[in-house]
Amino acid sequence: MIALDATTKSLELLIDAGGATGDVVFTSSWIDLTTSTQATTGGENDGVSTGTTAVAAVVPAPASGHVIFAKSLTLYNSGSVSHPVTVQVNNGGTKRIVTVYTLIAGGSVDIVAYLAINGTSTTLFDLLSGRVLSDYTITGSGSITAANVVGRQAVAADGSNQAITLPAANTFAAGGKFLVRNNSTASGSAPIVHTFTAAGSDKIKGGNGDLTSFKLLTGNWVLLESDGSANYRIIAANWDTDWVSAGAITITAISANPTKGTIVIDRVYWRRQGNDMLLDYRYEQSSAGTTGTGNYRFAIPGGFSVDTTVCPLQAGTTNIIDYARGHVGRAQVSGGSTVSSNDGICQVDTATTFRLFLIALSTTPAISTSILGSGTVAMNLNPWIMSAQLRVPISGWAT
Numbered sequence: 001m002i003a004l005d006a007t008t009k010s011l012e013l014l015i016d017a018g019g020a021t022g023d024v025v026f027t028s029s030w031i032d033l034t035t036s037t038q039a040t041t042g043g044e045n046d047g048v049s050t051g052t053t054a055v056a057a058v059v060p061a062p063a064s065g066h067v068i069f070a071k072s073l074t075l076y077n078s079g080s081v082s083h084p085v086t087v088q089v090n091n092g093g094t095k096r097i098v099t100v101y102t103l104i105a106g107g108s109v110d111i112v113a114y115l116a117i118n119g120t121s122t123t124l125f126d127l128l129s130g131r132v133l134s135d136y137t138i139t140g141s142g143s144i145t146a147a148n149v150v151g152r153q154a155v156a157a158d159g160s161n162q163a164i165t166l167p168a169a170n171t172f173a174a175g176g177k178f179l180v181r182n183n184s185t186a187s188g189s190a191p192i193v194h195t196f197t198a199a200g201s202d203k204i205k206g207g208n209g210d211l212t213s214f215k216l217l218t219g220n221w222v223l224l225e226s227d228g229s230a231n232y233r234i235i236a237a238n239w240d241t242d243w244v245s246a247g248a249i250t251i252t253a254i255s256a257n258p259t260k261g262t263i264v265i266d267r268v269y270w271r272r273q274g275n276d277m278l279l280d281y282r283y284e285q286s287s288a289g290t291t292g293t294g295n296y297r298f299a300i301p302g303g304f305s306v307d308t309t310v311c312p313l314q315a316g317t318t319n320i321i322d323y324a325r326g327h328v329g330r331a332q333v334s335g336g337s338t339v340s341s342n343d344g345i346c347q348v349d350t351a352t353t354f355r356l357f358l359i360a361l362s363t364t365p366a367i368s369t370s371i372l373g374s375g376t377v378a379m380n381l382n383p384w385i386m387s388a389q390l391r392v393p394i395s396g397w398a399t
Contacts, residue, residue, distance in 0.1 A: 007064055010060050013075075013088070025049075026055070028070065033068070035067060038172055043060070043068075077106060144167055145167050160192065162194045169227065174227055176225070178223075203230065249298060255292075258379040275398055277393075297349065307395045331343075333358060356371070
């Protein structure tokens with residue numbers, strides 16, 4: 001739909017100078033929304049083109065306190081040649097072109113549907129509801145109201161984390177929908193996370209049951225539908241992000257931290273995928289570092305924490321049976337010219353770090369198990385190479 005949100009705005013059409021009166025036949029329909037009550041009524045118009053003179057109020061301007069959504073604008077070319085048809089908004093005498101569509105002889109098109117698929121639509125919300133909406137920009141933390149988002153998208157674009165309270169669900173009629181989106185610029189070391197919280201005792205019904213809040217990272221958006229009472233339902237969402245560089249890997253140890261040697265590669269990438277964070281670690285050094293003291297720990301980037309209810313912490317021994325516990329990913333470590341390569345798994349040992357449980361790969365039948373650290377394939381070896389890929393649930397990312 002195309003939103004007309006002021007008493008000065010209406011929709012017009014006209015054709016090219018070669019077109020005769022009546023060449024293009026139009027029918028239009030719309031929804032008239034009363035913003036204070038969310039009550040709706042319908043309307044319809046039909047007629048013919050009048051050449052280069054605009055047909056006024058193909059979709060009329062709304063009354064005060066109303067928004068009109070153009071639901072359809074169907075055009076049919078009854079002439080014998082193609083005509084470029086201009087559809088425009090007349091805003092108090094200022095004409096703004098919405099689109100120019102060349103309609104072949106005998107052809108027809110619904111301009112509103114065409115725009116939703118090919119024109120100015122930029123989100124799935126436009127495709128689901130057909131609306132071409134303006135943005136309501138949220139600045140800083142605080143609350144948004146139903147009036148803020150009627151006929152709009154609520155867009156959070158601040159460069160710092162925001163805490164935003166949603167409108168009370170009962171301020172919408174049942175079926176009332178709006179979209180919230182994080183439009184901030186991504187940063188690997190300090191990602192922008194906006195937290196949207198339900199008002200009062202409202203609930204947000206998502207794939208993981210009833211939520212009281214959800215978090216949006218850069219590019220994430222959620223389309224909410226109110227039941228008109230005390231609940232929202234998530235009817236569509238994008239919870240995923242692109243891969244983000246978080247820079248160098250932070251490696252610590254239980255008692256004294258190791259130091260890195262001459263770095264060949266040192267980086268970690270992460271991305272969000274629903275409730276989970278996917279991580280890819282790559283490290284290689286060409287000269288020895290120092291061993292540190294104790295088991296090594298690798299940091300989860302971005303200041304995020306693992307949801308330890310879903311993924312309990314592991315602090316077991318190096319017995320072979322412990323290899324089966326807390327598996328969240330796989331790793332490979334090798335070091336020195338005479339040290340064997342070690343296959344391993346990733347185990348979360350604190351809410352913000354994971355460790356590597358290794359099994360040495362050897363030509364002998366014996367199996368050697370250990371936790372990577374100062375006593376096993378330590379960082380004083382040259383070369384020293386590590387890679388790990390894992391997936392962990394993140395606290396607060398429930399969807």
